[in-house]
Amino acid sequence: MNGQILYNVLKQQRLAFSSAVIVGMTLTLIAHAPATPVVLGCVLVLLISIGRSLSNLKSAAREDR
Numbered sequence: 001m002n003g004q005i006l007y008n009v010l011k012q013q014r015l016a017f018s019s020a021v022i023v024g025m026t027l028t029l030i031a032h033a034p035a036t037p038v039v040l041g042c043v044l045v046l047l048i049s050i051g052r053s054l055s056n057l058k059s060a061a062r063e064d065r
Helices: 003-012 014-030 035-064
Strands: none
Touching: 003 014, 003 035, 014 035
């Protein structure tokens, strides 16, 4: 995988990253939820979001050929 592609995908997911941080901090600090499940859930959401973006880029690249 090209580093430039990964950088572009991460750049597209800025809102998802900031939303995950805000939700995670709100749940752990204000709602006193257990930290481990909250952090793992936020990481899982980010990985799914990145995976979807990568698959969309790959399918768009195949259509351009």
